[in-house]
Amino acid sequence: MENIYLVLIVIIFLLAISDLIVGVANDAANFVNSAIGAKAAPFYVVMTVAAAGVFIGAAFSSGMMEIARKSMFHPEMFFFRDIMVIFLAVMITDVILLDLFNAFGMPTSTTVSIVFELLGAAVGVALIKTFNNPDIPISEYINSAKSLAIISGILISVVISFTAGAIVQFLTRVVFSFRYEKRFKYLGAIWGGFAITATTYFLLVKGVDGASFMTPELKATIKANEKLFFVYSFVGWTFILQILYSLFKFNILKFTILVGTFALAMAFAGNDLVNFIGVPLAGLDAYRHYVATPGATPDTLLMGVLGEPVKTETYILLIAGLIMATTLFTSKKAMNVVKTSVDLGRQSEGDERFGSSFFARSLVRGFLAMSKSISNYVPVRVRNYIDKQFELPEPPKDAKSDGPAFDLLRGSVNLVIASILIASATSLKLPLSTTYVTFMVAMGSSLADRAWDRDSAVYRITGVISVIGGWFFTAFSAFTIAFLVALAVYFGKLWAIGALLILVFFMLSKSHRLSKSKKADEAILTVADFEEDGEIGGATILEKCRRDVSDVLKKVADYYAKTITSFEAEDRKTLKETTKEVNDLSLLSKKMRNDIYKTVRRLQEENIDSSLYYVQVLDYLRETAHCLTFVTNPAWEHLNNNHKPFSTDQLIDLNTLRLKIEDIMKDAVTLIESGDFKEINKVLSAQAEILDFIRGLRKNQLKRIKKEKTSTKVSMLYLSILHETQSMMLHLVNLIKAHRDFASYTKNGH
Template sequence: MDNIYLLMLIAITVLAVADIVVGVSNDAINFLNSAIGSKAISLRTIMIVASLGIFIGAVFSSGMMEVARKGIFVPAQFEFGEIMLIFMAVMITDILLLDFFNTLGLPTSTTVSIVFNLLGAAVVMSLIKISQSDTQSFSDLATYINTEKALEIISGILLSVVIAFSVGALVQWVSRLIFTFNYENKTKNFGIIFGGVALTAITYFIFLKGLKGTPYYKELKGVIEGQEIYIILGSFVFWTLFSFIFEKITKKTVLLVVIAVGTFGLALAFSGNDLVNFIGVPMAAYHSYEAWVAGGMDVTMSMAVLDKKVPAEPLLLFIAGTIMVLTLWFSKKAKTVAETEISLSRQGETHEKFEPNRLSRAIVKGTSQLSNYFSVLIPNSVQNNISKRFEKQNFNLTKNQSIEAPAFDMIRASVNLMVAGVLIAIATSMKLPLSTTYVTFMVAMGTSLADRAWGRESAVYRVAGVLNVIGGWFGTAIGAFVAAGIVVFLINWNPSVITPILLLLTVLLLYRNYRSHRNKTNKTIDEDSLTSSEEISSVQGVIHQSAKNISKVVKRTNRIYSNAIVGLARQDLILLNKSKKQVIKLSDEVDELRDNVFYFIKNLDESSVGASNFYINILGYLQDMSQSLEYISKVSHKHINNNHKKLKLSQIKELKEIDDKLELLFSDTENAFKSESFEEIGAILNKKKEVYDLVKEKIQTQVARTRNEESSPKNTTLYFSILLETKDLMNATMSLLDEYHGAHDSSVEPATANEPEE
């Protein structure tokens, strides 16, 4: 049994490295989002500044390491063997939980994860000890858990959500009221003062308040304490003068400096506050093992030694800082998490990541009604003046152009960094493991709300996104508590057998998540995917762009319809399921084209406005085609999935006959649009009657069959449904061709008429 603890310590150390990687992938992007979202500074510069902040911030974390040793449980109540099992369980569950959220692209809290992992493992281990004791009962659980400190940490984390959102919203509202969205002119008058205030706040709270968490504070204590007011005033004067000189020399706004310093400060605060989440447990495990070896390797040795102050480990902090910086530069999952927060706080249009739900709709409706009630109390003149301060310049950007543009301006980025940095630094100085994720995320959401980024067009989606993220936070807490408890129970059952099994399972799950995320991010765009026409401004442009989309839709229609018929004939559920997925993807792409109609019409030339009717009609027919395909795929899949009677051979032959005719028709249509041989459309339209009559003939045949020989109501219903929906599919396809034929002829005729005679 002696070697098992050494192996555990080695495993915990290896897991710590992986934990830093997955933890930083989730958390580190929080201090990059404001700078990245504003696009005020190059990405390379942002990364260099953040890397410096992380390195320096690593020193700040030494005063926080006590949280992992004695912040959640009472170490004197546990033996060495029990403590090692707790730490082993915590590291396994922590890394799996964080990696799961990273793969989903949802920001979660490494602080909440580690706190509830420690709590869950300690509670279960305590219950095991109580169950084995004849003198203790469930009421003695409080003697094992540091209830007061644990509640202080948990309440601090929850309170930070409310405070961060409220303070962020208030500061942003006041800032926007002063600077408006046309802040370039306002910054000439107030920018220097704003820069002085912002940089003073960042300097004082992050560099001075943050020092209280370090072992070096004793030397500076006499200089700092009691002199706070002079330090603040001195900093304000210095930074205001710096802002003035910077703007005069560079002719650039001092907000660039605020964003750079804010990113550095927030990175520093993050590292100082969150490094405990990654290496606190491994360091505690190392100190426990060290004490155990010095104490004669007695497994029943009390771990009261963890109550004592432990000197900082500069080398470990340096190594951890190096791993964090490397992760920051190379982690792809960090970029996935960043997309979630930036999309929810974007000022303009974006591809919304979340679907609205009942709660988000209720919140939006409720707040809108409250806003209407309170607006009665404020004079109209005041409301109008405030509204003017929040007016934005209107640019006719497409949705894709809006996504490429900065998500928000430098005023909001500065407020995000300043408020989040101050709140995190205060918590760090009080040795509270505040969740940097919660603070930065909720500050960003508060400033978005105050900036009116959540308008009537986007509010229900953004609120749904915030609720999803917050729900994930609660899921983190509950999942961490339960999972850590289960893992420590299993390990305690047989450590030498269960520990290797769980470690192997951890490696397999991490690799699986890595492959899944890599495949998702490296997925190339399907060559048959539909492309938007929102940036096209002429009739000819619409005709040619639409031709490409029609060619792709017809090709996919042919494939989906054939898959449905073949899957039905073979009773192949896998093929039918594939057909369902293909048609859902097609429907989503057509819906996205319809969503971009607004931008398409906005970008049309004055002489080409007539193209809007053509384009809208084309989209309508494409939607009709996708709906018919969706219905055919759904009823076919449902019939086979419910294990109903197989279609008769005669019915299958008739459907295959129709499929063959349609395949030829669709193939000709695809080739005509793909090669833009529009003169062939007339010939294709002439084939309509032949296929249409064939479908009508099969309907009559089935009517006679039903009266004389058919015995299955389900078969009859399915067969009629497919035939009738095939008719609708044909009608939509031919109407599309007819519309296109007419539009192409009318666009060519004027050009032909104007040609000079030979």
């Protein structure tokens, strides 16, 4: 019997290693998004600093390990077998949930997931015990008071974090403004000294109780001198930073952000390591107690030992920290989660990851009305001064499209506030959600920084709501799935455990494929930027435009042909893939047109007129690709719903049309790639021929309808394909003419 439970302990630890890898991929956004978003240092430097913080911070997490043992339930009321069921259910659920959220790039909370998984699994087992022994109510098994305190603390942290981030960022911006370089000559060292002192104070002084390597005497000494530590640290850092700035023009903000990244990674490890290894370590202690108790059986040995104080060995914490640090460099999913947080806090305009929602629109309208009302009571002089501090500086001509999402000042505020809040909670042994805190601090600071203007507010708010909704979904899913898994393991025993482990493996491999597919989709939708930095000339734009347009037109011809042939063969798989590719191409053409603003800003003054032709070309390219979606999508919907196929005559006509489209597209690409438009009349003649052919096909179809030789759905699809093909040809010729004029103007200057 002991061997069975030993195997279960091994399984739990293997799941814990997987959970560490998956969890760090999710939580990497918590401590690197500010440094990456502000471009404070190269990516490898940021990750190295974060990895060092995670590794060292793991040694400060010993005091948090009690959360997994007794915070959500009373261990003395459960037998050894019950505890093993609970812990196994928690680990299986946690790995599946976190990996799914990572695959979709949504930042979720490992703290919330572990808390609700423990609660769900414990409730499941407690219900069984209550059913078997009705004299003991379920309230005797569940630590409801502590559970409610933890859950309410996590929810309150959302409000506190958002508010703190907004207030501190607003005050900081009012003091320094967006043009903070001049004021930093005098105040930069003070700001940096305070920021570094605040983070180190809360990490070292307030988090010392959880350090497994410190003796009680050393902890007492640090506690007794914490005020002196704060004063000496502030004065010392301020003096050092001022000297470095005066002598070497040292970048205080970049250094502050890197220190903050280290501190936040350290705070994360100290607070969140329990989410990954707290349950396995508790399971190991339970197993040791079971083995060391003579004559004990799994169904009779109560687990009151888990309620006793615990001190985790330092080497175990450091091994876990090493795994987490290694994961930072190897996980491809981590950056997907980081991107969501950075995009929602971005200062500049651009493609929004989320759409609009009714709630977001209503909220924006309400805030606009409230802002106007409040501004009426603020003196004009004060209002003008504040507005001046929030004026964005003119971006440099050589600004890159992949520049910082926000400036270094906001990045430092994000890190300082988040690390202080998290370290404070750790010192109080509260499992604060690092995801909630860091994300909401970043959202509060972006709101205060006026990054959410009227052009982007509804999309950013919708994104925040989506992320918060994902958090609530995490809680509900974690509780429900852990509850069901605990019941399955309790009654199904080894058969259920085997089936669940197979499910875990399947889910991990499935989400891995989903992540790779998502990355491939993003690669398709990536528009290559100009190879040179700084200002660009008309010839550079023309060359890039030539490449982009020819690539899109080749794909339009290919996808149009695939649509017709796969629809004729009733090949659902190919047509479904083609539909997805066509939709991606339409999004790509839309993104190319949306990037016009960035391109025009970088144009040399003497080439500004060429932008008119560039805009025309991309407009017609967008319309050409868009027409294709109205050919492919209806064809897929028709085939997928198993409607009647086209008649033989209709298929012959469409295949003839397909060949004509392929020919004209090939000629159009040749003209554009060569830059020689002497043969443009050949394309114009081919277009006229195609339009006449389409008119003939439409006339024949109307005759079939008159004679009732075709169904309504088939007729509507056929006519729709003809209409969209006609529109596509009209836009194609306009595209070629616009490109010809663009090339002529760029070459001759008129």
